[in-house]
Amino acid sequence: MPEYFLLGVCGHVDHGKSALIKALTGFEGDTSVHEKERGITIDLSFSALKSATRTLGFVDVPGHQDLVFKMVGGSFGLDVGLLVIDANEGLKAQSLEHACTLSFLKIPCVVVLSKTDKCLDLEAQKQSIQASLKPYKLTILALLACSIYDPQSLEDLKNFLLNYPFCKRKQGGDLDRLFRLYIDRVFVLPGRGVAVSGSILGGSIKEHDKVWIAPLNRVVGVKSLHQHAQEIQEAHQHQRVALQLQGVRAEELKMGMLLSTKGYLRAFDCVDAKLLAAPQSLPIQHNQRISLQIGMLKIQAKVLILQYPYVTLVLDQAIFACFGDVGIVSLQQRIWGAAQILNPITDLLKKPIKLDLLKALDRQDLIQAFSILAQAHKKGFGLLSSLQRFALKPTKALEIANQVGGVVVDCQEYVLYPQSTLKSVTHTIASIYQNNPQALLSAKSLAHKHSYISPYLATLAFQTLQDQGKIEEQKGLWVQKGLILEKVQEKLQDKLYALLKQGQFAPQAPYNLYDVLDVDRQMGDRALKALCQAKKVVRLSHNVFLESQALQQVLDLILKLLQEHPSLDIQLLKTHLPLSRKFLIAYLEYLDSLGKTTNLEGKRFLKQGFNNNS
Missing domain, CATH: 1.10.10.10 (Winged helix-like DNA-binding domain superfamily/Winged helix DNA-binding domain)
Incomplete structure (x- = not known):
């Protein structure tokens, strides 16, 4: 199968992007009436250039200053950017905004100087452009000169794009395996139903798969897949694809909605992030309003500065962000910079603790981050959401958790507890036996009574008290040291009967009675069954x-x-x-x-x- 790379063609309005794509692929992007009347690309348009070994998908993004939103949205799934610059005009406002977007999204780019047939001093222009782009810290793979009226320059550009050893851009971690796609178009196929299109941020999708429409919390079927006017069986990360869906109406879908796999992501209206300012951007102020864009989703947010550049973003709507996601930040419709999501899941943490956490996450010190979170969550810090939270599968997160000191790791429930919680649970159990010497407890019964206590943590606490000579295990139950299990069981029926009689016409439910008596549910059921038989x-x-x-x-x-x-x-x-x-x-x-x-x-x-x- 030919390798596939998605390239975004961006740059200032009228710098020749659409003309360049037409010369390379034969596809005319400005096809709508409004686009032809205005002479600019208004929407995202798509085409492809193919060879025997490689397919290049092109996303022609708008270059007009009023359409930066669509340019940003079209960039998230790119492998490479083609930054087109008029060799005569040089860098303009939107050229720099597009360069800023490519830089923050870590998209390597090929700088293409267009309209070179009219340039009087090409070398001087090249040097000027390279110097101006240097502060943006772009990864520039090549700087090529081209004119649509020079067939050889077009052929050279085409050969470069079809043969350069591009790499698939990765976000990093296990998120690259999770299917995610932000819808950029919704349309109806006559006689076939509703379809959506977008660029795949991670994972893959197959014909007849199920996808989860995150904002609707609904799973729908994929009837077919289409890519560059051809029906395909499967699409992968950073590929353009159209999905024909079943089980949803077109009017229910909106641009910016996330499609993914159910069970991995949750939405939050607050996220913690690190601000990344573009060159010459002024610092954002506390409580300032910004626009944040991830894929084709654009929302408003308020910035709460913890300690610059670390902030909490209070969002106007909940989003399904993940660790490491980069959102492009705009002020008054102009790109200011970006926000890198460090903590996508809301935590009620005190400011100093949250700052320590964000700094640890920023430097990728997950051992320290896990330690901070475990100490802050006295009732246990769960790892089952680690894909969204740390871009790690739970099994990998568990491996890191086992390197953290001062915590108890429940490898079955994927939960971390601070050592202080084990001490607290041990004290709770000791108090139960002190107040009720006839208690008959098990790890499961304690977990049922206190939802935050896992059976593993309860077992550790029971074993601690056993080591202290206070309790002992008999037939899977823990009883006070020196008591005989059978005698305790005999008394249990009398106690249970007395509570039922005391309840008269509306006694408590059995499980509540078992909690009152501090007995294991299985033992309580046996006693209740005996009372019924009698x-x-x-x-x-x-x-x-x-x-x-x-x-x-x-x-x-x-x-x-x-x-x-x-x-x-x-x-x-x-x-x-x-x-x-x-x-x-x-x-x-x-x-x-x-x-x-x-x-x-x-x-x-x-x-x-x-x-x-x-």
Whole structure:
């Protein structure tokens, strides 16, 4: 399969971008009526140049100052930029804005001097342009002169583009494997349905795959893929592609929406970032409003300066940003610079801690970053979101976590705890046995009662208390040292029965009772089952168990009401038995199961032949 590179043709308006693409590919980009009338490229246009070994996709981006937004949006998926500069006019305002965008997105570029047939001193112009571009820290692969009226210069440019050893641009980390595409066009294919197009930022997409429309939180099917007017089976990172979708209407889709794979990304309306200013840009002030653009998504944000250049961006809408993403920052429709996302997931951290975290992330010191986050999250810092947060798969994040000192790493749940949390959990367990010597606990029961405690962390705490001689393990349960498990189990039935009887007509659910008694759920279920078998307790529904005598009192009341009224519904029963619907429905359905009543649209009727004593 020929290698594919996506090239963006950018530069100031009227510097010859569209004419150059037409000369190279035969494709005329300015095809709309408005474009032809104004003589400029208004929208993104696409074409391709192919050889036996290479396909070059061209994105012709607008060069007019009012259309910088579309130029920026068209740049995110590029492998290489073609910065076209009129050899006579030299660098102009939009030339520099485009150079700034390429630089911040780390897109290497080929500088093409156009209209060289009219230039009087080409070498002097080359030197001037190179000197002017130096502050922008562009990676310039070559500087080539070209004129559409000079066939040899066009052939030289074409040969260079088809043979230069370009490299696929990578964001780095495992994000390169996650499919992401910001929609830049939505259109309807006559007789075929809705389609969208864009440049793939990472990963790949195949025909008949499922894609997740992130802002809609909806998964839809991909009926077919198209690339440069041809149907294809698969498209990869930094390739142009059109996706024919099923399961969504065109009016639901908007430019700037993100397509990805479900289960990896979450949206946040605050992100932490590092500001990157363009040459000669003035510093942004605290609380200043900016425009931030990632792909074709452009939103407004307020800048909260932590310590320049580290900031928190308060966004007007939540975005699905990832670690390392670069957003282009604009002020009053002009490019100011960029913001590199360092922390895409909102954390409630104190300012000094957040600054330490951002500095560690900025220098790629993930061991230090993990340590900071673990110490800040006393109830555990999860690694399952590490792809979005650190551009790492959870397995790789776990490898780094195991290098962090002073933490407990749960390799099963992918959670980091500070050592202080283990001490706190150990103290909690010790207090339970001190207040309730008959407690029967397990790692699972403790995790059920306290959601932040994983079974692994609970086991470590139990083992710590065992080492101190306070508790011991018997048949998978932890009991106070010296107690006999069987005797504790015998007493459990009596305690459970007493609580059910105390609850009268509306006792607590079994799991709540187990928590009160500090017993493992499995042991509690066994005790409850034994009480039911002894007919001391009756099960009415999944989580409603009632002491037998209390149940009989309720049934007697219901039958009495049925004798006094033609029918009985929830509202009437509630006036005599002020309980929640959960219990009232359970009582009525239990009576139905005994065959004494008939249920007709929620109303109970006493069957003929039954009375209060039958």
